[in-house]
Amino acid sequence: MSFKLITIIVIVLGVLAVSQLVRLYELSSKLRNRREEDVTNRDNKLNANLLLAFMIFFYAGFIYLMTEYGWTGRGDAASVHGETTDWLLNLNFVIIIAVFFLTNTLLFGFAWKYVRKPGVKAYFYPHDNKLELIWTVVPAIVLAVIIILGLKTWNGITGDSSKEAIRIELFSKQFDWTARYSGEDNVLGKFDYKLTTQENELALLTSATLDSAIRYMEFGKADSTVLGIKLLENKLNNPKNIFIPEDRMKMETDLDRKTRLLRLLYQMKVRHNAKLDASAYDDILQKDTLHLLKGKEYEISFRAKDVIHSAYFPHLRAQINTVPGQVTRLKVTPTISTKEMRVRKNNPKFNYVLMCNKICGSAHYKMKMIVVIDTPEQYKAWLKSKTTFRDDYLKPATVVSDSTSAVASVGDTTKMGM
C-alpha cells in the first residue's frame, strides 16, 4: 500500500515540477521573442553533432555485441545441411552488414554535414534517372545472387531423403515429446488418433489396440472417472435418475460423440489388415531423450496430439512445426557427437536439445527433450536396453486388465493446468 502511495505522490510531484519548468522556459522564450518553430543555429548544430555521436556509439555497441556474442551464438552447426546454411548465413551477414554500415553512415553523415548554415541554400535536385537506375539494378543483382544460393540450399534441405535413411517419429503433446523408432524393419507402424488409450499414447494401429480402443469407448474407465457408452446409456435411460438439464445435455453430447467415434472404430476394424501389426509391434518408444547416431541420415516425421508445436533443434539447424491432423517431416544428418561438442564448447555438461518453438500453452517454455548424438558403440548399448512396443503393450499385466474392463484414459489429465 505504502509503495502505491509513494508512487502516486512521486508521479504527481514530477508532473508539477516539469510543468513549472516548462512555464519558465516559455516565459524566457517569450522574453527573448523566440518562437517554437524557429530552431536556433545552436540547437540545429547540437542535434547534428548528436546524430553523428549517436552513429559512432551505435556502431561501437554493435561491434561490441558481435565480438562478445558472435553472430551465431549457437556455436558450430552439428549437421550436414547446417554447415551449408551457416556458410550461407555468414555470406548474407557480410552483405547486409556492409549495406547497414554504408547506408547508415551516409544517412547520419549527410544529416551532420548538411545542417543549415547561414547563407547556404539547399541544392535543387529533384531527380536523376542514372542514379535511380544504379540503385535499382545493383540491389537487384545482389538479390539475384542471394535468391539463387538460398533456393539451391533450400531444395537440398527439403528434398527426399535416401532409402537408407533411418526413420523415426517425434510425437508432441502439451508439454512433452516422445520419440518412436521404426525398429528393425525401418518402417513406422500405422496410427490413428482414435486408438489413443493410456497404454497406447501414440495411438499405434494393431489388432489388439483396436480392440482395446473399442472396449474403452464402450465401457470407459474401470474407476468410472470416464464413462463408456453403456454406462452413459444406462444412466440416461434410468427414469429414477434426475439430472440438472445442463448435466444431462453434457452427457447426451458425450454419448452422441462416443457413439459416432465407436462406429468409426468398428469400420476401421473391418478394414484392418492384421499383417500390418508387425510393423507397429517392433517400434521402440522413448520419452525424454532422443538418441541419434552420428553420421547417419535420419528421416523424421512429426505428429501433434493437441495443438501446434514446433520441433526446433537449434544446434542441428533444423526446425519444423508439428500439426494436429497432419504429418510433417524433415531430414537431418548429425555430424558431431555430444561428446565432441562438449569438448568444442568447453562445457562438460552441454547437451543437444529439441525445444518447442510454437506457443502451445502455459508450460510451453518447459517443453523440451534432450538429444544425444551417439557414437555407434554408445548407440548399440542404448538400443539393447530398450524394449519394443510389443513387449510394452502385450506384457501379461496389460492383457489381464484389458480383458476385465479396459483400463485406459485418453490424454494426460494430470499434466493439464500447470
Add this chain to the structure above:
Amino acid sequence: MSAITHDTHGHHDSHDHHDHHEETFISKYVFSQDHKMIGKQFLITAVFMGLVAMLLSLLFRIQLAWPGESSDFLSLFLGETWAPGGVLKENMYLGLVTIHGTIMVFFLLTGGLSGTFSNILIPLQLGARDMASGFLNMISYWLFAISSVIMLVSLFIETGPAMAGWTIYPPLSALPQAIEGSGLGMTLWLVSMTLFIAGSLIGSLNYIVTVLNLRTTGMSMTRMPLTIWAFFVTAILGVLSFPVLLSAAVLLMMDRLAGTSFYLSDIIVGGEMLENHGGSPLLYQHLFWFLGHPEVYIVLLPALGLSSEIISTNARKPIFGYRAMIGSILAIGFLSFIVWGHHMFITGMNPFLGSVFVFTTLLIAIPSAVKVFNYITTLWRGSIVFTPAMLFAIGLVSTFITGGVTGIILADSALDIAVHDTYFVVAHFHIVMGMSAVFGMFAGVYHWFPKMYGRMLNTRLGYAHFWVTLVGAYGVFFPMHFVGLAGAPRRYYDYSVYNEFDTNTYEMMLDLNVIITVFAIVAAIGQLIFLFNFFYSIYRGPVAVQNPWRSNTLEWTTPVEHIHGNWPGALPIVHRWPYDYSKPGAEEDFILQTVPLAEGEEEH
C-alpha cells in the same frame, strides 16, 4: 452544452451554407463528422491504447529480466490473481504478450497511424472540404473506439485475455481446454477484431473515394504529396486484405461455437477425444498472413509517406525521385500481397511453394532500397533544420535500414529454418514496426500538431523525447538479434530450461535480457516526456502561425482556427507539385502549391 461556433459562420462560401448549423458539444467533440476532429479522436484513442500496450510490455519484460523474482510493480498492476506474491503467472505472461502485440499492431499502428493522419491530411492536402462521407467516417471511428474498449475489457475477465499470441493460431486459440485464455478472452478478441475490421474497411473506402474524387482543381494524381500516395495505397491494401482476416476470424468463431472443423483435425485435448476431422490449421495461417503481411505495409507505408514530406520540408529540398517514390510505394503495395508464405516456411507447407515466396519476398527489397537511397539523396546538399519531426524522420530511415536488412535473412527460407520464431524475428519486426512506424507516427504528430491543435509543441522537450526514444528503443531491440541468433525461442516465460543443457548460453541470455529490460524502462519513461508535452501543449502551448515549417502543401493555407469546410473562401487551386523547395530563381526557399508558375518557369 452548446459551444456555438458563430464566428466561423461568416467565412463559409455559399457552397456549403445549407449544411451549416449550430454545433453542440456532442456533435463537435463526440459524434463529430468533421475529418479533423475524427483524426484527433483516432490519435488520442491510439495514444491511450499504445500506452496500455507499452505498460503490458514492461510487465513481461520485468519477468524476463528477473525471472521468478517478486516485483511490487507487477503486483501493483496485476494483483494477487495474475501475479501472486509479485511473480507473474505463466498464463498471464502469454496473455500480456498476446494483447501487447494485438494492440500495437492493430490499434496503435493501424488505427492510430493511418486512421489519424489519413483523416487529417487527405482532405487538407487535397483541397477538399471534408471526406467523401463524413457520416461513414464517424462510424469508422466509433467502431474503432468500441473495439478498443472490448479489447481492454478482455484484460479484466476471470479467465484472462486471449493467450495464443497475436496471430492466434488454432487449434490453441480454438480450444479452451488447451489454455484458459481461449475461452471468453478469445471470444472477446474475435468480437473486438471483427468490429475493428469493419471500422477499418469503412475508413479505407472513404479514403480511396476521397482521393479519387475530391481533389481540388489542378491537383492531378502526380501533384499529390507522397503522404497522400502512401495513404491511398495503404487504404487499398486494407480494403483487399482485412476482409480475409475477417473470414479467418469467422471460420475460427464457427469452429469454436458451431462445431465445424475448418481448422481442427484429429485432436485429443484435456483428456477429451474430439470428433473434428479433415480441417487444417494451415488454412488459418494462410488466411491470417494474407492479411498479416500486407498489414506490415499498412503500418509502414503511412510512416514512409509522412517522413517523405517531413524530410523534404526540413531539408529544404525537393524529395529526390518523386516518381520513383510513387513507383516504389505501388510496387511495395503490389508485392505485399504475394509474399505471405514467408511466415510459413517451416509450418509444413509444401517446400516448393516456400521457394516461390522466397523469390517474391526478396523482390520487395528493391523498391525498399530505392526509397532509402532517395531519402539519403534528399539530405545530400540540403539545408537541414532539425525540428523534432525531422529527427524522428531520420530515425525512421535508420531503423528502416536496420530492420530491413535482417528481413533478407528471414526471407531466405534456408536461413529462416534456424532463426524462425526466435528473438531474431522479434528484433526484426520490432525495429521495423516498433521503431520505424512509431517514429513515423511521432514525426507526424510533431509536424502536424500545429495544424491539429493550433498550438506548438515544446521543441526542447521534443528533442529530449527523441534522444531518449532513439537510444532506448535501439537498446531494447538491437541486442535481441543476438539473443535470437543464440537460438532463444520467442514467447518463453523464462529461459531457465537452458540450465539443463547449456549453462553458458543461459547466462548470456540472462545478461542480455537484463540490458534489454533496463533500456525498455528508460524508453518507457521517455514517453512520459511526450505525453506531458502533448497534453500540456494542447491547452497551454504557444499559439501557432499559419505555416510554421514554411511548407508547400495545401494544409498550411488553411486558417489556424479549425472551421467546417477547411477553407473560408473558395477552394485553393493547385498550380505545381508540392516539392518546390529552394527552387533556383525563387525568392523564398519554398513555393506554395497554390502559386502559379512564373513566366518561363518550368514545372520541376
